[in-house]
Amino acid sequence: MSKNFKSLPVQLSEKLITEIKEGKPLFQKPVKENGMPAFVKPLNPSTGKGYSAMNALILGMKRYDDPRWLTADAARFAGSWVKEGEKGTMIEFQKTSDIQAIRTAEGQKIKDGAGVTQTKTVEFDKPQSTKSFLFNAEQMKDVTPLKDFLARQQEGDTLTPLQKAEKLIADSKAVIIEGGQEAYYDKIRDAIFVPEKSHFENETKYAQAVIHQLSHWAGHESRLNRPMEGKFGSMEYAKEEMRAAIAAIIIGGELKVGHNFGHQAAYMNNFTKILREDPFEIAKASRDAQKIANLLLGTNLKREQKQQTEVAFKQGDRIDYMDTTYKVLETYKNKSIRVEDSDGARKTLKPDYGLYKSLLEAKRDPLGNGQAIDQTKSQSTTTEQEFQLER
Template identity: 25%
Template structure:
């Protein structure tokens, strides 16, 4: 009998390779849920406590839900399911999520006058299951039909959110961009967009760029020319930030044709640095936190 193959690639590499494979097929994994035919906007995945996942874990669980057809947003570990009186069905395979933290160790090579301590980041993987894979959970975890919220209410909520950021937003012309020098977002007029929600998804993308200003999050890898790796990194942060914000605000996100030109740059960055998608997701989460007015925390 053949022995099971043990996965020996580092976690960063496994995750990045999966995302690269999608991008090479022309698919952006963070827009998969909206293109899956489920209908309507998709929210963030949730922990068993109802707390939303953050950062790279949002991408990992969106991709898993799309591939396996899970409609419920909630995920939990095997032990959490048992503690709730449920049990994972035999033969079910879980999804990988990650936990990032730091450990502090003594540094024998620290220079004189230093405290002699070194902070070392680490990443730990663990497995979660969708509630659709688990039997006998309390009724509160049963998938419920999404409550219909009118487009008018959702758009009003997005407008209020944008106003709360304090960002200067100008309208006119045929391009959407963030101008870092004068520090404003430029948007075409609403009528220039095929759908109302395309306008707001684009605006949220540009607002993510706005957070990178030196007076805010001070992201340093932005660059003015398209062929620069730093430019690709910043565009990836804005792409993910828009995806997270659309999920939070109930805006449907559709793939944008103009972003197809960024694919080559994203692939180059990810292949050169297997940690880059993790960093981009963390930057995007911090941008969402700043725009939402909440304290920044690790994803």
Template identity: 30%
Template sequence: MGQDRSSLQGEVTQRIIAELEQGRQPWVQPWDDAKATVGLPRNAHTGRCYSGINILILWARVVEQGFAAQRWLTFHQARSLGGNVRRGEQGSTVCYADRFIPKAESDKALIEGREARTIAFLKRFTVFNVAQCDGLPAHLVVDDVAPQGQELVPIAHRVAEATGAKIRIGGKQAFYAPLTDHIQLPPQFAYGVPINWYRTLLHELGHWTGHSSRLNRLADPFLDKAEYAREELCAELASSFLCAELGIVPTVRHADYIGAWLEILREDDRAIFRAASHASRAVDYILNCGSDREEADLAAR
């Protein structure tokens, strides 16, 4: 089990390192040539988005194979929907991370009167793009039409406003300040195209989720160069995932960190898995802010 986990982490990390060494960020570059609609990969049967490292794995496959949809199924799911995976098609390996308590540890903890320690495991499973299947219901084979142009601005605005984040406008730099818990952004006119201002805001909101009152991810990244680079990688991924979910084409925000990211990934093949996992949690937090605030408003009435 441990060997299987290490093998998958090594394979994915080496693939991403190769992309970064070519000056490409695999969470951004795919959309230059992708045929599929911008968005997160989803399970065609359940409608749920894949998360964490699986997003990067499946995005890469969509681009490599020229798939026109970001919908995926297991072999058995395709059969249950009345379809089938075509003979000879190669699936894509994704993973599921969880923890379990071995029986011996559970028994020992009970005797010693303590909480049992859990062990992490990574389970592989294979999925197929709907383009690799026949006989599926027609509505599962194509992605929904994504919003375009100016339609994206109010969508991004509503998401950002729902967070309740403190946003200050002015100056020439964009950043998140943990001590005062606020986001600083230059005026919108400085960005030319309005949606670019929101792309930057979504990146800073990725940092904002790490505050101790939210996901408690920011130990103190500003005191350590490597920790700072890890946090930037997390925010970059969060911004990319969030942009894609909203229908906004992700763009490069911090290419100057590629060298630092390469150093981190070469030292630890789990780093990209952790960053992608943190990024997905950040996206979930941001997207759930609207519903959480609505519930709070209803409770206060």
């Protein structure tokens, strides 16, 4: 990588500063000119999983109406092709393991009788930062129509976006007091104050305002215990507002209810100053925003509930994970399994292997209703210079 290459948080901060100057960041413009939401929750259509907050911002800032994002390799495996001349968008995520070829002492790859390279799963001592390049479905051809994809996603969904938002608010059990002219969170009283519903243009606007305040509420010492000591107008206060604003964007995208940072104009100059002085603050704010979203959306609880039910592998299972599909060839009495990936590589996995546990989690949660994580492998054939945030 070039010594002059800028890290991803720096690139994102610079892009946000430019958009704030132009008056069009997601904080200020929640709806596009075509009436569609400015932020559409990005997801991997193969796994059904979304992307963590900072990557979701990067992908969302491209402002495609289609939520689907894949690497070029994963798109080809799914029967789609990236259009000629399209540029990938770079994301960054943490890997805890890697699949590597088994080699001889001389460094030669070991292959089986069929000529297939034998592989092993290597667990890292600590998570390693990995980059990958994604393409939106609108950059591809031979893609399932968006209408059909969304219809399948919504099968069995009995609640409207507004009903989901109202349920989230009720499930939080937060103290919400209506009255007055301003919406705010009082940390001392641990209560949210918001104007009466009749003060808002519609019920959705009311829900958006409450969700934003719930993002502050989540930081209380009895919940996420986030520092919130800054006075109004201070940089510390603005940093907290940035976290709440990003969380509201993520939650609004998840529920499809949208977001509305109503008092954004008062913070844009401070946001710009923060991003200039410390570009890596956007990464810190995004991590905190993801924690807020996880708490309010109840994803940790969902994951714990799902893990209470054991899901065994069976021969013939096909499991999407890490932009490939694993087929279970055999199962053994000791619970080990023999699998084959989409490249034809075969391996035997024991229950204590990291890949075994990851495949079991993917089988339990195939639609990605648990905590949003990035499960995209590095695409070595694409160079970092191809990364382009929307101009």
